[in-house]
Amino acid sequence: MPPRNQPSSQPRRQRRRPPLSCIECRRRKVKCDRKDPCCHCILWKIPCLYSPKTPSASARASGRRSVTPLTTNSSRDGTVQQPGAGHPTPETNENHNGEKTIPASPDPTPNTKQDPAELERRLCALEQMARSFAPAWALEKLDEASSSHSAPACNGDAFSFRKSSLYGKTHWSDGSHIFRNISAFLNAESDCAAENEITRRLKLDMRATVLKYKTLAKSLKSSQPGKYFPSPDVSLPTKAVADRVAQLYVSRFESVFRIVHVPSFWGEYGQYWSNPLGTPDAIRIKVQLVVAIGSSLCPEAHSTQGVRSAAAQTVHDAQRWIFGPWEKNRISISGLQIQCLLILARQVLNVGGDLVWVTMGTVVRTAMHMGLHRDPRHFENITVLHAEIRRRLWATILEMNVQAALDAGSLPGIASDDFDTEPPSNCNDEDLHDEVYKLEQRPDDTVTDASLQRHILSVLRPRVEIVRCMNSARKEVDYEEVMKLNSVIMDACRRCVTLTRRTVSDGGEVFRRNMGDLLLRRFLIPLHRPWVDRARKSALFFSSRKQSLDVAMALLSPPGDEGFSHLCMLGGGIFKHRLIHVTLTLLMELLAEIDEHDGSQPPEEPCSYRKMLMSGVEETRRQWEQRVQLCDTSMKLHMKICMILGQAEGAETGIALQQSMAQHGKASLESSYSLLESSSGLQPLDTGPTGNSGDFLHPGENLEFLDFDDIWRFDDLMAHGTVGHSFW
Template identity: 30%
Template sequence: MFELHLRQKSTAFQIEKRCKALAKVIKARRAPPWPCVPTPELPAKVVSDALIECYLRTNETLLRVLHIPSFRRDYEAVWSPDSNPDPTFLVLLKLVLAIGATTYDESFSLRPSAVRWVYEAHTWLSAPDFKHRLGIPSLQANILLLIARQATGVGEDLVWASVGSTLRIAMYMGLHRDPAGLGPSTTTPMVAEMRRRLWNTILEIALESSLNSGGAPLISLDHFDTEPPGNFDDDQLTGAEGEVLVPKPDGTFSQTTTAIALRSMFPQRLAIVKYLNDLSSRGSYAETLKLDTELRAAYKTLTRTLQTCKTPTNGPSDLELRAVDLLLRHYFVALHLPFFAPALKETEFAFSRRVVVESALRLWRAAFPVPLSQLPTIDDPLARVAISGSGYFRTIAVQASIVIAVELTSLMREEESLGLGPVEVRPDLLTALDDFKVWSWKGMETGETNTKGYLVACLVWAQVDAMRKGMVEEEWVMEVVKAAEEAETRCLGLLEEIEARGRQPQDAPFGTATQGVGGDAVVTPDFGVGDWDYMMSDVLFNTAGDPLSWVFQ
C-alpha cells in the first residue's frame, strides 16, 4: 500500500533520482586522480598535532599499531627544515592523520584531505616491489590503511577482502609464530612485543570485518601460536641493547591492557563468527544459547578485569569502556538476530528478542550517552565516529536503529490489536528512534551522500507517530508518504548546497593550510622501506637477508 501511494501520488521517487545524480557528482569530485602519488605536503603543524592526538585517544587505545614514543620522535623530526622524511613514515603519518580527522571536529571538515591521504597510501602500497614491503613499518601502514578506509568511506565495503592480503603478509613475515618459540637470537624484546601487538590487531580487524561483511573469518586458532601482547606501557619498550622487559602485574593498567582484554575474548567471538558465517554451520537454537552463555561469561570476566584496573589516577577511560561495550555487544545482536523475526510471533525465541532489543539499545547509548536532540554540539569522539565515519561503528549504529524501529512498531501493533485506543510505547526506545533521525541527518551534513538512511528514519518515525495517535492504516500511510516527500526535499536542498560549494574555489579552513616538510623530498610509490628503522635492526626484517621460508616451518 505504501509503495503504491509513493509511485502514483508522490514526487518522492523523482526527487530521489535527482539526489542520486547529485551524490554521484559530489563523490566524483572528492575522489583524487588515480594513481595518487604521495607528496610531502601535510596540514599546518598545529592541525597535524591535533589530528594525531585524536587518533591516539581513540583507535590506538583499542587497536595497537604504533610504538608511540618512536612515532612522536620521528614525527617531530619531520618538521625539521633539513629533514628528508622516509617515504614509509610519511605514508603511515598521513593515515594516522586521516583516521584522526574523523573526530577532529563535528563536521568532518577535513574529509577531502583524509580521502586524498588514503588514496596516496593506497597508491604507495600498491607498488609491485613487494619484497620491500616486508617490514614492520609497511605492515603498520597496511593495517592503518584498512582502518582509514573504513573511517573515511573509501572502499569500506571491501575491507574484508583486503584483510586477507594483510593477514597473509603478516604470516609470511612470521607474525603468526610467537617470537619466544623462534629463539632469543632472532629478535629483540621490543621487536617481539611489536610483532605480538600487530598480530593481535590484525586478528581483531579480520574478525570485525568478517562480522560486518558476513564473510568467513578465514582464520582458526590452529593457524597461529603467537601469544597476546604483554602488559607494557610504550615507554617500557626502549629497544636498548640487552633490554630486559618486565610486564606490569595483572590488574595494573597499561597502554596495552584494553587490547589484551579484547584478545582474551577472541576464541568466543571467533566461534560466533564461524557459527554465523561458515557454510558448514547449521544455526541451531541450542548452539546459539550455548555460544551466548560462553560469550556472557567471557564478557563478565573482561568487565571485571578492566574495572579492577581503574583507579582515581589511572585506568581505562570512559571512552575506552564505551568503545569496548560497543564492540562486544554487537556480537550479542549478531548471534541472536537470526531469531529476532521468528521471536515476534513465536514465544520459543522470546529470549533472543529480548537480547537483541536490549543489546541494540545499549549499543546506541554507548555511542550516544546523551540524546542527540539535546546536544547543541557533538564533542564526544565516539559519537563523532558513529556520525561521520563509514566503518564498523556506523554499521553498528544502523543495525541498532533498525532493531529498535522494528521492535517499536511490533509492540505498537500488539497493543493496537487489543483495541484500547492510542498506543503508549517505551520512552527509551522512542528517544532512540528520534535520535536515529537526528543521527542520519547529521551524517549527511558531515558528507554522507546516500539519502536512504535519513529517508528510512523519517518514514519509520512518521509511522510510529501515526500509530501512537491511533490512526487507521490508510491515514498513517498518507502520513508516511508526506514524510517521504519532506525528507527527500530536505536532502535535495542539502546536496544542492554541497554541490554548489564544490564548484566554488575554496580556501583552506583556518589553520589547515598544507605545507611541505623537509627539503625537496618527493615521495614516489616505488620507494623502499628507507631509513625509518627504529625496530628494524633484526635480520628478520632486513629485506636484503635470506628468504623467510622459515616462518612456515
C-alpha cells in the same frame, strides 16, 4: 458435397487466458501486482493464493514437464509456466525477475539417492504450501511441532547475493526483509479514489526528489580528491594541528589497535617534521596516516575542507604505495603497520570502509608470510622490543579481521589452530626499548597501555565462533549455544567498563570504553536476529528479542564523548554498520509492536512502549541526518525510517496508511536533499522547465520507481573523500 452452412462435427475450442492475478484480487476486482504475496494481500493481512494453470499446447507437444504451485507468479512479459502431467515437486527456484518457479525434474526412482539438502529444501517448500491452505488451528499445531532449539531458517535465503557480492547472516542485509512490505503498502489501492490520487501525486514528488538527489550525489562524488589518479604530494595541516590530532590518535585508537610503538613513533614523527622531503616514504606515509586518523576525532579540524581533502588524499597515497611496484621494504614491520593504519583510516574516514574484508586477506597473508602467526620464542636473535611489536601487531590484525568478517557476512579465514602467538605482555610502552633484554610483566589486575587490547583479545574465540557459525554454509548453532555466547560477550562488556575506569586520566576514558564496548557488543545483534522472529511465536526465545533490543539501545546512545560521537557520524565500516544494525533492530521491534497491539488491546500500555521505540527510531533518523551533513550520500534508509514512523503515526491517528507513509517519505527525501546540498556547497538543481514533479515521468511509466527490497548497493571499492559510497 456437404452444404456450406452445415456445422462442423468438431466442437469449436474456446481459448481462455489463464488468470494471472491472485484469487483475492480477482474477487475484489482490484489490480494485482502478481507478486508473492501481492501488495493488497499484505495490506489486508490474508493469504495470497494463485489459481493453478492448465497445460498449454506447446508444453504437451514438447513433452516437457513444468509445474507451477498456487503461489507461483507469472513472468513480467505475460508468459506463464504450465503444469505437466506429473506431480508437482516442492522445490522452487528464483528467476532473474525474482519470481519463484519450479524446475522440471524426473520422477525419482527407488534406486536414486536423494541429497539431504535437497530433501530439506523440498520439506520447507511443502511446509510453506501447507501454511497457505491450512486453517488457523492447523498452523498452531504446525508451529508447536516445528518449534525446536535448532537454528531457525532465516527469512528467505541463508545468504543474499547482491551485485556480485555474497553476504552471510551477519551482514545487515539479513535483516532488510522488514522493508519488503513498504512497497506493498504504497502500491496498494484504497477504496477512496481521492486518497489514491493524493498518494499518487506524493509518489510523483518522491520520484522527482530522488532523481535530483542522485544527480547531486554523482556531482559530489566526482569532485572528491583522488577520483582518478591520486597525487603523491600530500600536505599535512600546520604542525600545531598535526601535533594535536596525532596525540588524539595515540591516546584513543592505540588503546585498542596497537599498531605502533608510541616512543618509536614520536621519534619518527620528529624526524618527519625536521626534514619532510628527505624522510623515507614508509615514515612519511605512517605519519600522514596517523594525522589523518586523528583528525576524525577533532570536529573543528575535520570540518575544514583542506583537512578533509588532505586526509582523503593520504588514504589514496598510502593505497598506491602499498600496491605499487613490489619491493622488499613492503614486507617489513613498517609496511605491515602502514597496511593496518590504512585499514583503520578507510573505516574512520569512510573511504571504502565497507569493503575492507577483501583487503584484510592481503594483510593476514602478509603477516603470516612474515611469521607473525608464530610466537617470537621460536626465533633466535630477536629483541624484546621487536617481539612485543610482533605480538601486538598480530593481535591487532586478528581483531581487524574478525570485525571485517562480521560486517561483510563472510568467514574469518583463519582459525585458532593456525597460530600460536601469545597475547601481548601486560606492560607500558615506556618499559620497552632496545636496551631491555628481559621484560618483567605486571600482574593481570594492573592496568597498563596493553590491558584493553589483551582483554578484547581474550574474547576473540567466541566472536570468531559467532561469525563462523552464522556465515558458514553447513555449520549451525543451537539456542543453548547462542545464550552461552551471549553470556560470555556480556561479561566481557562489563569487564571493559571496569578496565577503562582505572586507566590514566587523560580525557580518553569514555572514548576507550565506548570503543571497546562497540567492538564486543555489536556481535550480539546478528547472533540473536534469526531468533527474534521466532520469539514472536514462542516464548522460549523471548530472551533473544529482549537482548537484541537492549544491545541496540546501548549502542545507539553510548556515554557522551564528543570525539566518539563525531567518529560514529563520520566513519564507515564498523561505525556505519553500528547504526545500520541498530536501525534495523529498532524498526523490526516497532513493526512487530504495531502488528501485535493495534486494536487488540487497550492503548495505555502499548502506547507507552511504542513511544519508547519511536523515540529510539527518531534518534536513528537524527544520526542519519548528521551523516548526510558530513557528505554521506546514503539516503534510502533515512527515507524508510521516516516511512515506518509514518506508519506508526498513521496507526495512532487514523490517517490513511498509504498517504501517511508517502508524506513522510517525501519529507525525508526533501530534507536529505537540502542537507546534502548545503553541506556540499554545490549549486541547486532545477527540476525542469516548469518545476513540475510530473515532468520526470514519461507517459505510461510505472510508478513502482523505488526498489524497496534493496537498501543499498555498493558501488566501487574506493569511494572518495568523506563521501559514503552506498547511495544506490
